[in-house]
Amino acid sequence: MAAEKVKNYCFGIDVGGTTIKLGLFDRAGNVLDKWEIKTRTEENGKYILPDAAQAVLTKMSDRGLRKEEIAGIGIGVPGPVGESGIVPVAVNLHWGKVNIVKEMEEMTGIHTKAGNDANVAALGECWKGGGEGYKDLILVTLGTGIGGGIIVDGKIVTGSHGAGGEIGHSHAEDAITDPCNCGNCGCLEQVASATGIVRLAKEELASSDEASSLRSGEVSARTVFDAVKAGDALAIRVAERFGKYLGKALAVFACVTDPQIIVIGGGVSKAGPVLLDYIQKYYRQYAFSACKDTVFALATLGNDAGIYGCAKMVL
Amino acid sequence: MAAEKVKNYCFGIDVGGTTIKLGLFDRAGNVLDKWEIKTRTEENGKYILPDAAQAVLTKMSDRGLRKEEIAGIGIGVPGPVGESGIVPVAVNLHWGKVNIVKEMEEMTGIHTKAGNDANVAALGECWKGGGEGYKDLILVTLGTGIGGGIIVDGKIVTGSHGAGGEIGHSHAEDAITDPCNCGNCGCLEQVASATGIVRLAKEELASSDEASSLRSGEVSARTVFDAVKAGDALAIRVAERFGKYLGKALAVFACVTDPQIIVIGGGVSKAGPVLLDYIQKYYRQYAFSACKDTVFALATLGNDAGIYGCAKMVL
Numbered sequence: 001m002a003a004e005k006v007k008n009y010c011f012g013i014d015v016g017g018t019t020i021k022l023g024l025f026d027r028a029g030n031v032l033d034k035w036e037i038k039t040r041t042e043e044n045g046k047y048i049l050p051d052a053a054q055a056v057l058t059k060m061s062d063r064g065l066r067k068e069e070i071a072g073i074g075i076g077v078p079g080p081v082g083e084s085g086i087v088p089v090a091v092n093l094h095w096g097k098v099n100i101v102k103e104m105e106e107m108t109g110i111h112t113k114a115g116n117d118a119n120v121a122a123l124g125e126c127w128k129g130g131g132e133g134y135k136d137l138i139l140v141t142l143g144t145g146i147g148g149g150i151i152v153d154g155k156i157v158t159g160s161h162g163a164g165g166e167i168g169h170s171h172a173e174d175a176i177t178d179p180c181n182c183g184n185c186g187c188l189e190q191v192a193s194a195t196g197i198v199r200l201a202k203e204e205l206a207s208s209d210e211a212s213s214l215r216s217g218e219v220s221a222r223t224v225f226d227a228v229k230a231g232d233a234l235a236i237r238v239a240e241r242f243g244k245y246l247g248k249a250l251a252v253f254a255c256v257t258d259p260q261i262i263v264i265g266g267g268v269s270k271a272g273p274v275l276l277d278y279i280q281k282y283y284r285q286y287a288f289s290a291c292k293d294t295v296f297a298l299a300t301l302g303n304d305a306g307i308y309g310c311a312k313m314v315l
Numbered sequence: 316m317a318a319e320k321v322k323n324y325c326f327g328i329d330v331g332g333t334t335i336k337l338g339l340f341d342r343a344g345n346v347l348d349k350w351e352i353k354t355r356t357e358e359n360g361k362y363i364l365p366d367a368a369q370a371v372l373t374k375m376s377d378r379g380l381r382k383e384e385i386a387g388i389g390i391g392v393p394g395p396v397g398e399s400g401i402v403p404v405a406v407n408l409h410w411g412k413v414n415i416v417k418e419m420e421e422m423t424g425i426h427t428k429a430g431n432d433a434n435v436a437a438l439g440e441c442w443k444g445g446g447e448g449y450k451d452l453i454l455v456t457l458g459t460g461i462g463g464g465i466i467v468d469g470k471i472v473t474g475s476h477g478a479g480g481e482i483g484h485s486h487a488e489d490a491i492t493d494p495c496n497c498g499n500c501g502c503l504e505q506v507a508s509a510t511g512i513v514r515l516a517k518e519e520l521a522s523s524d525e526a527s528s529l530r531s532g533e534v535s536a537r538t539v540f541d542a543v544k545a546g547d548a549l550a551i552r553v554a555e556r557f558g559k560y561l562g563k564a565l566a567v568f569a570c571v572t573d574p575q576i577i578v579i580g581g582g583v584s585k586a587g588p589v590l591l592d593y594i595q596k597y598y599r600q601y602a603f604s605a606c607k608d609t610v611f612a613l614a615t616l617g618n619d620a621g622i623y624g625c626a627k628m629v630l
Contacts, residue, residue, distance in 0.1 A: 080605060136475045150571055152472055159573025160451045161605040169603040170570040171563055182604055248486055249567075255485040256465055256571045258474025288484040289497055290395060290476040 007071040010314045011056050011110075014076045014117060014306030015039065017092035020052055023307035024059060027071070027315060029128050033059065034307070045094040053107035072111040072314025073104055076120035076306045080162025085114040088162075113313045117306055119156045119165055121265070122149020124309030129301040130263040138250070138259045139299065140167065142221075142268035145181070146189040146196075152257055156313075167253060168193065172245050192246040194221040194268050201238045210234050225271035239278045247282025254283075254291045265299025273298070322386040325629045326374075326425075328367050329432060329621030330354065330392045332407035335367055338622035339374060342386070342630060344443050348374065349622070360408040364415065368422035387426040387629030390415055391435035391621045395477025400429040403477075428628045432621055434471045434480055436580070437464020439623030444616040445578040453565070453574045454614065455482065457536075457583035460496070461504040461511075467572055471628075482568060483508065487560050507561040509536035509583050516553045525549050540586035554593045562597025569598075569606045580614025588613070 009032070014021040017039060024033040037055055040047040056073060060066075077100065079090030085101025104112040115123075122139035131137040135154040141147035146168030150157040157164040168189035169182045180187040190196050201219050205212065212234035213227045227235030250262055262283075269275060276296045284292050301308055324347070329336040332354060339348040352370055355362040371388060375381075392415065394405030400416025419427040430438075437454035446452040450469040456462035461483030465472040472479040483504035484497045495502040505511050516534050520527065527549035528542045542550030565577055577598075584590060591611045599607050616623055 148570075152467060153470075157467055157572050159606075160575040160609075161573055163570065163573040163603055163605040166570045166573070166603050166605070170567040171601045184601065184603070252485040252564075252567055253571050255463075255478065255481045256568050257472050258476055258478040258481070260475040286486045286499065288478055288481050288499070290478040290481070291474075294475075 006069050009065060009069055010071040010311050011059075011073045012307035012310030013052050013056070013073060014120070014310060015048060015052065015078070015093065016117070017041065017078060020048070020055070021303065021307050022052070022055055022059075023304070023311060024063075025308075025311040025315075029308070029311070031304075031307075033063075034304070039093070041092075041094045044096065045090075048093055048095075049098070049100065049103045050107060053104055056108055056110070067109055070110050072113060073108065074120065074310030074313035075100055075104060075112060075114045076117040076310050077114065078117045081114050081116050081158070082162060083158065085112070087114070111314065115156060115158070115310070115313055116149075116162060116165075118147035119149040119158065120309030120313065121147070121301075121305035122151050122165065122263075122309065123156055123312050124301055124305035124307070125263050125265065125299050126151045126154070127312045128308050129305055130265070130297040130299045131261050134260045134295075136257065136259045137261050137263060138167075138253055138257070139165075139263045139265060140246070140250070141266035141299075142193055142264065143266040144193060144195055146193045147266070150257055151259075157257070167249070170249055170252075172249055188245065188249050192242055192249070194266075196245075197221040197224050197238065197242055197268065200241050201235070204234050204238050208234075221268045222270070225268075225274065228271075229274060239274075243278030244282045247279045247284075248286045250279065250283050251286035251288070251291070254294060255288055258291055259294060261295040261297060263297050263299050265302075265305065269298050321384050324380060324384055325386040325626050326371050326388045327622035327625030328371070328388060328390040329435070329625060330363060330367065330390065330408065331432070332356070332393060335363070335370070336618065336622050337367070337370055337374075338619070338626060339378075340623075340626040340630075344623070344626070346619075346622075348378075349619070354408070356407075356409045360405075360410045363408055363410075364413070364418045365422060368419055371423055371425070382424055385425050387428060388419055388423060389435065389625030389628035390419060390427060390429045391432040391625050392429065393432045396429050396431050396473070397477060398473065400427070402429070426629065430471060430473070430625070430628055431464075431477060431480075433462035434464040434473065435624030435628065436462070436620035437466050437480065437578075437624065438471050438627050439616055439620035439625075440578050440580065440614050441466045441469070442627045443623050444620055445580070445612040445614045446576050449575045449610075451572065451574045452576050452578060453482075453568055453572070454480075454578045454580060455561070455565070456581035456614075457508055457579065458581040459508060459510055461508045462581070465572055466574075472572070482564070485564055485567075487564055503560065503564050507557055507564070511560075512536040512539050512553065512557055512583065515556050516550070519549050519553050523549075536583045537585070540583075540589065544589060554589075558593030559597045562594045562599075563601045565594065565598050566601035566603070566606070569609060570603055573606055574609060576610040576612060578612050578614050580617075580620065584613050
């Protein structure tokens, strides 16, 4: 009992293709320290876990923390993670099969849990971010692609193939015939990510000669939503199409897990509340009657969602 | 500890609009007794729970079972059920707000849990039916409507509005303009239930003069799949359209919870394995790469799935 009581700290480690983000947390979820190291992907990424383990051990030494005080290490990686902490493959890390939990525990002597990066971000937003105070949540991360994480009763839905929350690859559009990165055609990611928004904008621009601020300069998710805020009619049509695709898809997902809250994050969410307006409009249209009042919120933790969720996994 | 050990039995009670099915189970899931009583819906269904409680107490008396030997009573009802066992409304039972757990515990002195009927059926099929041996499952019940239940890690996903697994009301077809019972238009239930199959068949029959066995006699889900088995080209087109709607929808649901197995039950499933062929063909086309090998099976417990799931809730 006494030994349990002193486990007041934990580490969250979010491994990305370029950098490894690390955080030292207390039990209440306060970040006591936060730093980054480079992700060394050379030689099939063999240095990644040793680098992370060393970073943890060095930090403990610097702060005079003993192993007995650490509740655990949570680690998130860009790839599917099995229940036992084994990753079959993680392309961005140049990894084949890696047993994350076993390796980290051997190197640090500290209890470790591993999860998919999008899933742990969902847990982080549920714990201390846009979904704080809720226990049933869907996180949608709108970036170059679409990531997602499903939280049911405060826990990540990992899925039997580690594909729980892979909502970016749910089918959304029959008319699309060019393949998604996943190999299928018509994925949600192809029409509602930052890349998808550019696709829709280019289609609208090509379909008429209508004046639009998007005809000069770069077309990006940011410039589209800037134009929406300025009242640009063509950009507003793009936002409506985006909102219909995503709102309709979220209404379908809500028939599965019926979340209390849907949190929208990723680079596209920097557009702000206007983004939620377009998504919610169509969500409410398509949602089952009991679910029409589901709460929508923007993510608040940004790139730190991963380390928060990793920490929460082991607390 | 000794007191725990003797809790070797439980009751499962599946309350339907016409009959209440009851089962007495042992811990291993063997049905020791199974019987039905009438559902008395008069006077706002005020007799339903007392009748069920009395049926349990009478059975215990008949068999000489003591309360100390009963692990609990699981009860399933056709309506949303909150976590605390409160039903806000159950139209088929003529109920307004009813606190099932409180009332049953007061009348029997036995620990009670309550769940939605489609959800407990999913738990039953997961425990002792088509999904036995799995812990992550989606059950689809194809009857007049479409019911569903989601099991994650061996537990029912109830959802924050009791709408977890309400997959019959996921949006499936933009072109439909007549409303579903739920008020929305284009629900999966409108195109892939028994009623939906008849809709598709009538559309195919009206669109040409092509010969088909469906032109004489009744058009039903049963006659459509009988015609499919006999090689009727028009019926096969109906089955393809049905399979595409349902297979595509299931592929989307699999991006959310990534089940090990999808179990198909309800009256339409009497068509047998041919039904799965049409669903799986399109599931595989639309599913995310990691999920294409998800197992499909027919439900095996029929109308008993509910009492099995109710029993499992309290074991």
